[in-house]
Structures are given as C-alpha cells and as structure tokens.
Amino acid sequence: MIDRQCDPNLRLRMDTKKRSTLLTIGAILAGYTALRTVPSLLPERLELVPLDTPIGFRKYVAGETSGGFDPFVGLGNVDSAEATARKAAALKRVSEDICGALYGGLETTASKIPMASFSDYYCPFCRVQTKRLADMSQEMDDEVVVAWHELPLLGDSSNLAAKAALAAKRQGAYVAFHERLMKSPFQATPEYLRRLSDDLGVDGTQLVADMESAEIAQELENSAALARVFAFVGTPALVIGRTVVQGQISDKMIGQIVELEREEGWGVVCVSV
Amino acid sequence: MSVAASTDTYENTAISARLISVENGVATNSGTLSLGLDIKLAEGWKAYWRSPGEVGLPPEISWDGSTNLATAQILWPAPERFTAFGIENFGYNKRVVLPIQAVLETAGQAVELQAGVTLLTCSTVCVPHDFNLALTIPAGAGIDAASAALISEFAERVPLGPDAADIEVETAVIADGALYVTARSANAFVNPDVFPEMGPTFTFGKPDIRTNSAGTELWAKLPLLASEEQLPLLQVTVTDGSRAVTAMPEWSNTVPDAPFELVANLPDLAQILAIAAFAFLGGLILNVMPCVLPVLSIKLTSVLNHGDKPSHEVRNGFLMSALGVLVFMWVLSAGILVLQSVGITVGWGLQFQNPVFLTIMFLVLTVFAANLFGIFEISLPSGLQSRLARSSVRDGYIGDFATGAFAAVLATPCSAPFLGTAVAFALSGRPIDVIIVFTALGLGLSLPYLLFAWKPGMVRLLPKPGRWMLVVKWVLAGLLAGTAIWLLWVLMGVSGVRVAVSVLVLAVLFVLFATIRLPGRYTRTAALAAVAVLSLALPGTLTPPPTIKEIGQDWVTFDRSEIPRLISQGQTVFVDVTADWCLTCKANKTLVLDRVPVVDRLRDEKVVAMQADWTRPNPDISRYLEAHNRFGIPFNIVYGPNAPDGIILSEVLTSDAVLNALDAAALATDK
Numbered sequence A: 001m002i003d004r005q006c007d008p009n010l011r012l013r014m015d016t017k018k019r020s021t022l023l024t025i026g027a028i029l030a031g032y033t034a035l036r037t038v039p040s041l042l043p044e045r046l047e048l049v050p051l052d053t054p055i056g057f058r059k060y061v062a063g064e065t066s067g068g069f070d071p072f073v074g075l076g077n078v079d080s081a082e083a084t085a086r087k088a089a090a091l092k093r094v095s096e097d098i099c100g101a102l103y104g105g106l107e108t109t110a111s112k113i114p115m116a117s118f119s120d121y122y123c124p125f126c127r128v129q130t131k132r133l134a135d136m137s138q139e140m141d142d143e144v145v146v147a148w149h150e151l152p153l154l155g156d157s158s159n160l161a162a163k164a165a166l167a168a169k170r171q172g173a174y175v176a177f178h179e180r181l182m183k184s185p186f187q188a189t190p191e192y193l194r195r196l197s198d199d200l201g202v203d204g205t206q207l208v209a210d211m212e213s214a215e216i217a218q219e220l221e222n223s224a225a226l227a228r229v230f231a232f233v234g235t236p237a238l239v240i241g242r243t244v245v246q247g248q249i250s251d252k253m254i255g256q257i258v259e260l261e262r263e264e265g266w267g268v269v270c271v272s273v
Numbered sequence B: 001m002s003v004a005a006s007t008d009t010y011e012n013t014a015i016s017a018r019l020i021s022v023e024n025g026v027a028t029n030s031g032t033l034s035l036g037l038d039i040k041l042a043e044g045w046k047a048y049w050r051s052p053g054e055v056g057l058p059p060e061i062s063w064d065g066s067t068n069l070a071t072a073q074i075l076w077p078a079p080e081r082f083t084a085f086g087i088e089n090f091g092y093n094k095r096v097v098l099p100i101q102a103v104l105e106t107a108g109q110a111v112e113l114q115a116g117v118t119l120l121t122c123s124t125v126c127v128p129h130d131f132n133l134a135l136t137i138p139a140g141a142g143i144d145a146a147s148a149a150l151i152s153e154f155a156e157r158v159p160l161g162p163d164a165a166d167i168e169v170e171t172a173v174i175a176d177g178a179l180y181v182t183a184r185s186a187n188a189f190v191n192p193d194v195f196p197e198m199g200p201t202f203t204f205g206k207p208d209i210r211t212n213s214a215g216t217e218l219w220a221k222l223p224l225l226a227s228e229e230q231l232p233l234l235q236v237t238v239t240d241g242s243r244a245v246t247a248m249p250e251w252s253n254t255v256p257d258a259p260f261e262l263v264a265n266l267p268d269l270a271q272i273l274a275i276a277a278f279a280f281l282g283g284l285i286l287n288v289m290p291c292v293l294p295v296l297s298i299k300l301t302s303v304l305n306h307g308d309k310p311s312h313e314v315r316n317g318f319l320m321s322a323l324g325v326l327v328f329m330w331v332l333s334a335g336i337l338v339l340q341s342v343g344i345t346v347g348w349g350l351q352f353q354n355p356v357f358l359t360i361m362f363l364v365l366t367v368f369a370a371n372l373f374g375i376f377e378i379s380l381p382s383g384l385q386s387r388l389a390r391s392s393v394r395d396g397y398i399g400d401f402a403t404g405a406f407a408a409v410l411a412t413p414c415s416a417p418f419l420g421t422a423v424a425f426a427l428s429g430r431p432i433d434v435i436i437v438f439t440a441l442g443l444g445l446s447l448p449y450l451l452f453a454w455k456p457g458m459v460r461l462l463p464k465p466g467r468w469m470l471v472v473k474w475v476l477a478g479l480l481a482g483t484a485i486w487l488l489w490v491l492m493g494v495s496g497v498r499v500a501v502s503v504l505v506l507a508v509l510f511v512l513f514a515t516i517r518l519p520g521r522y523t524r525t526a527a528l529a530a531v532a533v534l535s536l537a538l539p540g541t542l543t544p545p546p547t548i549k550e551i552g553q554d555w556v557t558f559d560r561s562e563i564p565r566l567i568s569q570g571q572t573v574f575v576d577v578t579a580d581w582c583l584t585c586k587a588n589k590t591l592v593l594d595r596v597p598v599v600d601r602l603r604d605e606k607v608v609a610m611q612a613d614w615t616r617p618n619p620d621i622s623r624y625l626e627a628h629n630r631f632g633i634p635f636n637i638v639y640g641p642n643a644p645d646g647i648i649l650s651e652v653l654t655s656d657a658v659l660n661a662l663d664a665a666a667l668a669t670d671k
Helices: A016-041 A081-096 A098-103 A124-139 A156-170 A174-183 A190-200 A204-211 A214-229 A251-264 B145-155 B269-286 B292-305 B311-342 B355-372 B382-391 B396-410 B412-426 B431-454 B456-461 B468-495 B497-515 B523-542 B562-568 B583-593 B598-603 B619-627 B655-665
Strands: A048-050 A058-060 A113-119 A144-150 A237-240 A243-246 B015-021 B032-041 B046-053 B060-062 B069-074 B080-084 B087-093 B095-104 B111-122 B126-137 B167-175 B178-185 B192-197 B208-211 B217-226 B235-240 B243-247 B555-557 B572-578 B607-613 B635-640 B643-648
Touching (some): A081 A098, A113 A124, A113 A214, A144 A156, A174 B217, A190 A204, B015 B111, B015 B126, B015 B145, B032 B111, B032 B583, B046 B192, B178 B235, B311 B431, B355 B468, B497 B523, B562 B635, B607 B619
Parallel strands (some): B572 B607
Antiparallel strands (some): A048 A058, A113 A237, B032 B095, B060 B111, B208 B217, B635 B643
C-alpha cells in the first residue's frame, strides 16, 4: 500500500483544519455551477394546466411563467367606437365556434393534429417558429397540419405586413412570403409588393386587392379575438389541438404534445369540427 | 420642499419602468432638464436599441399632453448584440436608462411631462408594452443624487461623436454581399463590436471582426441579409467595452484587405504550440513535486520488483497509467467546458480589463503561493486518500489505469496550485485551447510512465526524493507570487488603488483564516467563503464609475479668483459649468465645444478655457452660479477685457454664439 505521507521529511499533515481549504474552494465553485446548470439539465417536463376559459383547453406551462401581464396589449391601438363594436362582434363570432376560428379550413382527422400558429412580423422568435412549424408540417404530412394566423401587435407596419402575409396565404404562399421577408424587410410600398409578388410567383394585383379586402380584415379580427379568448400576452403563440403554448418551445416538446393530443383525442373540445 | 424626481413604476413580469429626472425642480432661468427612462428587465428579457437588428422594435416615447416641453431627445446608450436562433438583435438586457435631453418652452417654469411609452420586450415570447408615465417638475431647485448618478452612468455609454472619440471609423464599402468597415484606435481594441445602421431595408448577419496584432486596427465584415440597390448614408457605431463611437464614414470603393489573420479570434498554430509546450513543461515539473515523486517512485519500485512479469505487460501497464493521468486531465477539462457553457465567462470581455477576473486570478494565485510557501496546506480528506491508495494497488491493467488516475488525484495537494491556475486561465479560453492545455499538462505529468514504457531501464535516471524538492517548491511559489503581484498591479490600473488595496487585504485575510485554527467546525469554511464572496463583490461595486476623471488637456480647472487676473493680462476666459449627469452639457460639448471651429479658438493662447465640474455638490460653484442668478446648468460664460462681468451664453450652445461672444469679450486687436 502506498504510504499516505508523501515524504517523511515534509510531513504532509492531514489534520481537519488544513484540509478544508480545498473543499471550500471546491464547494464555492460547485455550488455556483449547480445553481447555474441544474435547472437547464433537468429534462423538460410536459406540464399542462387546464384553462378556465375556454373550457376544455389547457395550457403548456414552460419553465417560466408568462403570467402577470395585462393580456393582449397592442401598440398604438386607440380604438374608435366603431372598432370597439367590430371587436365585440368578432369576440362573439369566435366564442361561438372556437375550433372553427382556430382551425377553420384545415383538413383534419383523428390522427392528424391541427396547430394554429400566431405570429407577428416584427417579433424575432415568430420568424423561427413559423419556419419550424412549416418544416414540421411538411415532414409529418400525415400527422400535423398548420393554420396560419397573424397577430400584429406591434403597430401599423406590423398590421400591413400581416395583411400582406394573409393575402399571400390566399395564393398558397404564406410560408414563402415569410421566408422572402427575411431577404428584404417589409415595406408598405406598391413597388415593394409588386417585386415581392413577382418573386413569389403570385398575382400582385390580386395580392394588393386582397390586402384591403373585408375577408382579410375579418380574419385579422378573428385572430385578435382568439388571442383575447386565450389571453395571449404576446407572440409567438401556438395552439396544438387543445393545448395552448405561449412563446418559444422545442420541436421535441411540440412532438410530445402532438402525441398526447392524438392519444387523448383532441376533437373532444371541437365537436363541431 | 422636496419632490421625488421620479414617476411611479410601471411594472409587470417582464419589465419595470419609470421616468426619472435629475432636477427636482426647474431652476430659475433654467431651460433644460436631464431626464431618463429607467427600464429594468427581468431575467431573460430584452429591449431593443434604436436600430433593433434584423427584426424587433425600438422603444418610442410620445410626449403628447406634456406642457412647457419644447423638445425631448433620447440619447441611445451603446447596445449589446444578442444572437438567438440565428437572428441578430441589438439592444439591452438587465437594465437600461435611456437619457432624455429635454428643452423647455419657457425657462424656469414648471413642467408637466406625459410620456407615452411603447416598447417591445422579448424573451422566448415577445410582449409589447404600452404605458403612460406622468411627472410634474415644479419651479424650484435641487438635484436628485440617485437619479443623477443613474443617468450619468448610462449617458457615459452613449457613443461619442467622431471628433471626441478615440476610435476613428476609417472606411466603409459594400461589396460581394457584405459591408466592410475598418476603424483604428490608439488604444488597442479589446472586445469590439460593430453596429451599422442603414435604415430598415438593410439587415446584417453575424459580423466577422478582426484586429491586427497590436489591436489598434479593426476590420469587420458583416454579411448583408437584405439590401437595396440605392445605398443610403451609413451610420456605424463601434463599441469596445465601455467606449463607443458613432460615425458616418463616406462610402469608399476599395474593399479593405483582411490583412490580419484571425488574431483576436483564433490564436495561430505557433501560439497554440507555445501554450501547449508550456503546459507540457508544467506537467513535467509536477513530477518532482513533493507529493508526486514519492508516489511515482513507490509505484515504479513495486512494478520493477515483480520482475517475473513479461516485459510487454509491464510496458502496457505503464501505458495504462499514462492513460489514467490523461483521463483525469480530460475530466478536468470537461468540467471547465461545463463551467464555460454555463456562462461563467460570458460578459467577461477581455479578462485583463475585467476587475472581477483580475480579482479571482489574484486570489487563486495568492492562496496557492501561500500554500507552496508552506503557510498552510491543501489536502484531500485522509479517508479519501487511503481509499484511493488502496484501490490503486489492484492488479491488472485496471489497477495500472487507476494508478495513473489516482496518482494525478493524489498529487492534487501539490499540483493544485498549478491546476487551479491553469483552470482559472482556461476558463477564459476557447474549448480547443482548454483541451490542448490539459492534454499537454497530462502528457507532461505522465511522461515518466511513457518513458518507462519505452525503456524500463530509465527508472535509474529518476531523481531521488530529497530536500532539493523544497527548492523547486519555493522557486515555483516565488513565480506564483510574482504573477499575483503583477495581477494586483494590473487591477490597480483598472480599478484604482482603493480596490487593489482592499483585495490585497482580503487575500491576506483569506490566507490567515486558512492558516489559523478557528473554533467550530464550519466557522473556517464560512469565514473563507465570506472573504471570497466579499472580494468578488468588491471590484464590481467599487470600480464604476471610473475614478479617472479626465478633464481635457485644453481645459483648466475652474478657479473663480483667477478670472480677474487673467482678464487684466488681456486674456479671454471661457467658463463651462458642467456635470456628468447634465445631458445638455454633454451635447454642447460634443456638438460645439469639441468641434472645429470652437475647439481651435479655445486652444488659442489668448483664450483660457475653464471647466467647472458640478457632478458632485460644490459650494464654490453653486455660489458662482447664484451670483449670475443661475441655479441650474448648463452655464457658459465668456469674460474678457471688453466684458469683465461676462457674457452669459444660452443653455443650448451654437458655434456662432460662442465665437461671437469670444470676439466681443476680447480686445479689438486680438481678433
């Protein structure tokens, strides 16, 4: 056995007093590391909390809460009496058929889970989420399908970009439109829209006409009303089946929620769909 | 009368915001105010700069409904760069105060401020905020010291104009789908970043920023993500630690070469080899440390005494031991990489200008030097030691492997000074550096095993343990102490004498606590931890604001009694009463006083430029202002033979006004 004392001449003493220096330094370092690392090392947990309203829906609780906000503040929204009335009407319309408003027009089946994506052009993370959901719906063609909503919370330009995106959606170019916007930031000018339409291969005249159409105005009102119903505080927001997600979420977690929705049968809340 | 110069706080999960004012009251004749929008962001939340980057929105303030407010201009502190999911954003985290320079319609009268703030904040979700902050500032006097300090702190971070900054933006050119910017500075760049602004239709990707080996020249290439054919004017902000400049360079046609290899980002091969060589040497020296050499000798003797083993088995055994040492080192480097990824180094910038880093290094070195000098000893718990020792005498390759690994662990009482130092330095390196350094260290430490594996006969060359090892130990201790002193000296330059002395005292305390016996089992641990934490907190809190208060070399310190004497000698005297928190004063200085033609005129030998700094209360200056029926600043006045009582300038200066006053005050022949 190796002698514990390294060298008899030096007599490395092992009394309790001396040894704790190393331990102290180690403990300070280890404690700090643990504090910083441990939370991120814990596996993400799928924690769902039922929502009071709308009944049947539930919320994915991420690590941090997104509560504590005045729900749904838009920038620069000073409402006229007429606008208030239209908002109320939209809220009523949407409340009567939440699933229709969320997933209207999607071809869903019991095994094909619908997702409703809410984004805003000026929100950095929306860009990422739109791209990922688009990829996901393409790869898992049989399993998920996405309904694209625009939730322009960030002022006038945000509003115009949303209208253009929805107009592009009518010509099947919603995702392409958003990808194109990364190459040249949105401008509310006729030349810009024409150039963009050419690039996307959509009908520019139709696009501009659609942007100002009553349908798109109503679609935006519906999305805003949905945001109010679900008490979204910001963007991006996502509804998967009957699970509400606020903010950025990993692909893996989306996958788990999709799986859960499939097992549990998301359609229970959407009898009318 | 005292009124808190701040609004109520608007608060939610992401932010808390309020409007603050330096002035508690609008002083008589005072026509400007220094305000600030104080935004605290919760962990993980970010707000945006005036140019938010690829997407995002800058904060906006509408002053509709305010009374007696003519204009209010936001001064934007230099931003930070955030990269998330491949999106480049510029903005602020934790806390930002946007200094606001307000000009009143009627000087000396009460102001009612109505600030309608719109602001986008993002964490993993983007939440817009829209709120009103109302603040009434009555006529009166008084400075709110806390607000003044806060606004000054952030006003310091507002990039300077090209004339006042020590960073010169040289060229800008767009070519091959990228924007190239070059800049130079006499003071070497440390942690530079480049923020171009070309309107919303131009966006940029992650920059490639390089500096030359002296660090005085900067070259940046920013890929264009979105652009138009028509080139707008370029405004570019270059930041470097606490200094920043915003300039509008002319477009140039020639693409600047990247004459420098990636000096700042990638140490070249030779450098890596040099570092590795030192680490290797360090590892080799570890072998003769008092704790290691005996372990080595004992192991070797025991192996060689079993002469019946086939030689290839002996050889493989030594190789396994060497591997054991290496694995220990790799575990250590993995630990460091984890620490790094947790973000311990994030925001350290260049370490030798960072007081916290300097303090940590100084403490580590002092403690280890003290340890090597034998003032106290670092040791593993004896239980662990004997357990390790027992398990390493097992037979077979696993036993040999364990010998190597445990020799490394057992050696920690002696090698800790070097490993600890290496760890601390490695924390600031790139992952590849960390791995290279520790692998080299491990190779050095395991060299004896490798040599004996190659030629077992070399065992005879192994020096015998003895007193000479003490000499080695003392020499090394001296080296560590020397490095510690050097670090302290650097710290003194960065944070001032006060911090350096405090850190030194705390380091001595730490060593004392480690040495003497204290009652109670945990007292010592607690005392050591307290000292360590205290000394880490110290430089952070004591360092800013920078103690070096530069008064430009063209300016003399204000001395009221000197003025009549200077005038009698035919001189013209320009007095500028200013303060760090006074935003209008700063604007005056940058836009007028530091610029041609005024700056040339102030340098004239017939003109004396005096600066009175009112950042901290100063009764002399207060009385001087009162004498001119002023209670607030900016205050600028020109005296001369033709104007012995002085010509008071308006608060917001113009070049013409300053030059005219200087002309009027001077004797006619001096013009």
